[in-house]
Amino acid sequence: MDASFDIKKFKCKFDYCIGSATHLSDPSLKSKALDYKRRLSGAMKAMAGQDIGRIGGGKGYFASRKYDGEFALLVFDGENFISLHPSGTVRSGLPCLNEGAELLKKAKVKSAVLAGEFHLKGAVAESRALEQVLGVLRSPSSKKALDDIALAVFDVVEIDGKAVTSAAVVYKSLDTFFKKGKFIHPVEYKEVSKNEAIMQLYVDWVIGEGAEGLVVRHDKAGWYKIKTRHNLDVAIIGFSEGTEQRKGMLHDLLVAVVRPDGTYQELTRVGGGFSESDRKEFFKDLKKRIVPSEYVAVNNDYVAYEMIKPGPVIEMSCLDMIAQRSKGGPVNRMVLEWNGKRYSALSRMPLVSVISPQYIRMRDDKEASPEDTSITQVTDLVEVEDASKSADTSQRKPSKLLERVVYKKVMKENLMVRK
Numbered sequence: 001m002d003a004s005f006d007i008k009k010f011k012c013k014f015d016y017c018i019g020s021a022t023h024l025s026d027p028s029l030k031s032k033a034l035d036y037k038r039r040l041s042g043a044m045k046a047m048a049g050q051d052i053g054r055i056g057g058g059k060g061y062f063a064s065r066k067y068d069g070e071f072a073l074l075v076f077d078g079e080n081f082i083s084l085h086p087s088g089t090v091r092s093g094l095p096c097l098n099e100g101a102e103l104l105k106k107a108k109v110k111s112a113v114l115a116g117e118f119h120l121k122g123a124v125a126e127s128r129a130l131e132q133v134l135g136v137l138r139s140p141s142s143k144k145a146l147d148d149i150a151l152a153v154f155d156v157v158e159i160d161g162k163a164v165t166s167a168a169v170v171y172k173s174l175d176t177f178f179k180k181g182k183f184i185h186p187v188e189y190k191e192v193s194k195n196e197a198i199m200q201l202y203v204d205w206v207i208g209e210g211a212e213g214l215v216v217r218h219d220k221a222g223w224y225k226i227k228t229r230h231n232l233d234v235a236i237i238g239f240s241e242g243t244e245q246r247k248g249m250l251h252d253l254l255v256a257v258v259r260p261d262g263t264y265q266e267l268t269r270v271g272g273g274f275s276e277s278d279r280k281e282f283f284k285d286l287k288k289r290i291v292p293s294e295y296v297a298v299n300n301d302y303v304a305y306e307m308i309k310p311g312p313v314i315e316m317s318c319l320d321m322i323a324q325r326s327k328g329g330p331v332n333r334m335v336l337e338w339n340g341k342r343y344s345a346l347s348r349m350p351l352v353s354v355i356s357p358q359y360i361r362m363r364d365d366k367e368a369s370p371e372d373t374s375i376t377q378v379t380d381l382v383e384v385e386d387a388s389k390s391a392d393t394s395q396r397k398p399s400k401l402l403e404r405v406v407y408k409k410v411m412k413e414n415l416m417v418r419k
Contacts, residue, residue: 069119087328235368
């Protein structure tokens, strides 16, 4: 394993360097970050706090605090200790990484692959903690600002080339390596044997202290991510009808948030939380509001949504909103313009993937507007790029031609040209 890199290709400030995984001596390390994040996302079962009773009791459960920070796969080759994000961003030289390297050397570790979260010291329960830590990571204002970045390590993937799969070994190793760290530390955790103990930690850490959530891990039962549900007021922009025995009933709703310029950005589909009578009433009312649209969306059964004249608002809840795909890069959703008669598609812009959306109630006291169904309900909880930017490409500056190249190739006496 080689975690070295070409420092000339990295941007360095205050001895802290940021660069791309393509400039690592071993560029394939990026695939390790992608594979780990993908496996973790697939293994993690999202759950609301009120459903903790569904987790079976017994030995071997570990509950840890969930930090609101930036995920990092950590690679140590015996000398270099770097962090990799699935998007390909590599970080080196942070005080927490430097300290981690020294602690691993003292523990006589030759190589390691770990997973952790960068977070701000003292901000594990502070509003907009993720936005703040990203601000420092991307552009630190001083060397002292880097001292405020802490690294909570929550998993041991491999040590000295050997995979670590036992949760008990993971947490014991984290304590052995990092318990004395000032900038790097093991994730705060407790071993539990009853779901009542998990509930107590949820009450203490999440409800009481405002932590982002809990992660519960068991070798056989798997991983659970436990969070409070978020409530949002969203605009209904479309609906789909049930099939076969459920024809004439609502299948699900297509909902949106409103951007500052009054355009509607597709957020998610809401199909749970409705009673049978709700489904009949929604279908009866919404089919009266059907309007033309040049944009076509389909539900999970590949049934096209009927778009409706904006107006109705519902309150929905969700367990989580994620702004990045497992492979890195933003979650792009279509932005639609309503001209009073029909919808037209503008462009896809960054938003979020919504986990476990549920219908709560109609909001007859609200309307689909930048005030009542604003995108800020999302951006107050999750950092979303370009949330205030217009999706209308006609308002953007025209592209500038930087270079034009023409390639010619003769094959079987035929001239081929590519521009």
